[in-house]
Amino acid sequence: MTEDVKETFAPSAPGPATGPATGRTPGPAPAALAAKVRTLVPSMTRSMQRVAEAVAGDPAGCAALTVTGLAERTGTSEATVVRTARLLGYPGYRDLRLALAGLAAQQQSGRAPVITTDIAVDDPLADVVAKLAYDEQQTLADTAAGLDTGQLCAAVTALAGARRIDVYGIGASGLVAQDLTQKLLRIGLIAHAHSDPHLAVTNAVQLRAGDVAIAITHSGSTGDVIEPLRVAFDRGATTVAVTGRPDGPVTQYADHILTTATSRESELRPAAMSSRTSQLLVVDCLFVGVAQRTYESAAPALSASYEALAHRHGSAHGRP
Numbered sequence: 001m002t003e004d005v006k007e008t009f010a011p012s013a014p015g016p017a018t019g020p021a022t023g024r025t026p027g028p029a030p031a032a033l034a035a036k037v038r039t040l041v042p043s044m045t046r047s048m049q050r051v052a053e054a055v056a057g058d059p060a061g062c063a064a065l066t067v068t069g070l071a072e073r074t075g076t077s078e079a080t081v082v083r084t085a086r087l088l089g090y091p092g093y094r095d096l097r098l099a100l101a102g103l104a105a106q107q108q109s110g111r112a113p114v115i116t117t118d119i120a121v122d123d124p125l126a127d128v129v130a131k132l133a134y135d136e137q138q139t140l141a142d143t144a145a146g147l148d149t150g151q152l153c154a155a156v157t158a159l160a161g162a163r164r165i166d167v168y169g170i171g172a173s174g175l176v177a178q179d180l181t182q183k184l185l186r187i188g189l190i191a192h193a194h195s196d197p198h199l200a201v202t203n204a205v206q207l208r209a210g211d212v213a214i215a216i217t218h219s220g221s222t223g224d225v226i227e228p229l230r231v232a233f234d235r236g237a238t239t240v241a242v243t244g245r246p247d248g249p250v251t252q253y254a255d256h257i258l259t260t261a262t263s264r265e266s267e268l269r270p271a272a273m274s275s276r277t278s279q280l281l282v283v284d285c286l287f288v289g290v291a292q293r294t295y296e297s298a299a300p301a302l303s304a305s306y307e308a309l310a311h312r313h314g315s316a317h318g319r320p
Contacts, residue, residue, distance in 0.1 A: 033059075033099050035142030035261045036088050039244055044087065050074040051084040055096065060104035067093045136277050142261030143278040147285070155212075155256045156289035158238040159184070162212040165191040166232065168200050168225045169216040172276045176242075177216050180283040186305045187291055187298035197224035204231035211237040216283075218260065218275035220248020229253045242282050244275055258282050 037056040041049050051074050055062045062070055070093075071078045085096040119131050159165060165184060169177030174195035184191035194200035207213060213232030217225045220243040233239045233253040241254035244261065251257050260278035291298045 033088065033103050035146045038142060039146065039259065039261050040087060040247075043245060043247065044084070047074075047076045047080045048084045048087065051076055051081050052088065055100055059100040059107065063097050063100035063104055065097075139261055139277050140281055143259075143281050146259050146261055147282065148257070148259070151256045151258055152282075152285060152289065155240045155258065156286060156293060158212050158240070158256070159189070159286060159290045160293035162189065162210065162238075164207065164211045165189060165214070166200070166203055166207060166211070166228070166237075167191065167193045167214045167216065168195075168228050169193065170195055170197075170222055170224050173216040173218065173222075173225070173279065176276060176279040176283055177214075179280065180214070180287065183283075183287040184290065186302055187287075187294060188301035189290070189294075194228065197227065200224070200228035201231055204228040204237075205235065207232045207235045207237040209236040212240065213237045214240045214242065215250050215254070216242045216279055217248075217250055218244040218279070220245030220250045222250070226250050226253065242279055244278070258286075 034056050037052045041052050044052060051070065054070065054074050062073075065073060067078050067081050071081050074081075082093055085093045088096065090096040090099065119128055123131070165181070167177040167181050169175070174193070177193040177195065181191040181193040192203065194203060204213060211232070213229055215225045215229040220241070226249055229239055229241070229250060230253045233255075238256075239254050240256045240258065241250045242258045242260060243250055244259065245251075246257055246259045260275060260282055291302075
């Protein structure tokens with residue numbers, strides 16, 4: 001018996017639809033530009049970081065500059081400016097300038113909030129609450145703006161028809177993996193979360209076409225998550241990467257890439273806090289999408305699980 005094994009490839013980052021008039025892909029919408037910058041800056045070279053930070057910090061001023069002007073302002077080269085524009089998802093600098101002009105207009109109208117300062121060790125708790133709430137809100141908005149709904153739809157389709165679902169995550173991402181599988185189990189799907197790398201690989205070996213494997217890793221380079229995803233990919237399963245680095249190593253083995261955003265890391269706000277927030281949004285989107293697709297079986301399964309737990313919550317109607 002022969003087994004279908006997919007060819008390994010390195011997918012390109014998903015982009016927007018090509019415009020009918022020019023045939024060009026305009027790049028991310030203005031609302032998504034700041035999110036892209038926050039997500040990609042840590043993986044950029046220092047010269048590219050200067051360009052990205054300049055356009056995010058002063059979109060109106062940079063929109064008025066030529067490519068030469070922006071290179072001079074940031075102490076870089078024209079080639080660096082163009083490479084930065086392309087890394088942010090734009091075909092060229094002209095398209096980036098258009099997005100900057102749109103972002104500037106949003107900021108002037110009051111629709112785009114300014115970035116708050118980091119949490120200080122002597123901040124009153126009221127300020128901590130306000131800053132965390134703002135950062136989490138911004139992280140969710142950035143994730144929603146940057147999420148490719150085409151990739152999300154494809155992942156939902158695969159999950160809805162899967163024979164078996166494995167989810168891999170380590171540390172904070174492991175908690176998110178458990179959250180997703182718990183939800184999927186309650187609508188009658190066979191799903192397992194694996195945080196032990198050895199068990200993850202030994203289970204991935206059993207996957208095949210018709211199964212789904214999901215890797216959750218903010219950095220996109222967590223070896224203990226990449227390895228089982230690679231095995232699942234080689235075995236023919238449909239693979240999904242939920243990651244904050246769409247150019248990270250994990251995407252080499254992902255059929256579908258779901259990008260998460262994160263706020264700036266600080267001493268009192270490690271990356272795991274904001275990445276968890278964005279990851280939970282993505283897995284909630286996956287769950288709701290699957291529940292919609294499988295509603296005829298999902299609704300009775302949810303109702304049965306509520307009733308089975310009713311006595312534990314002291315609710316006559318079985319609601320937690």
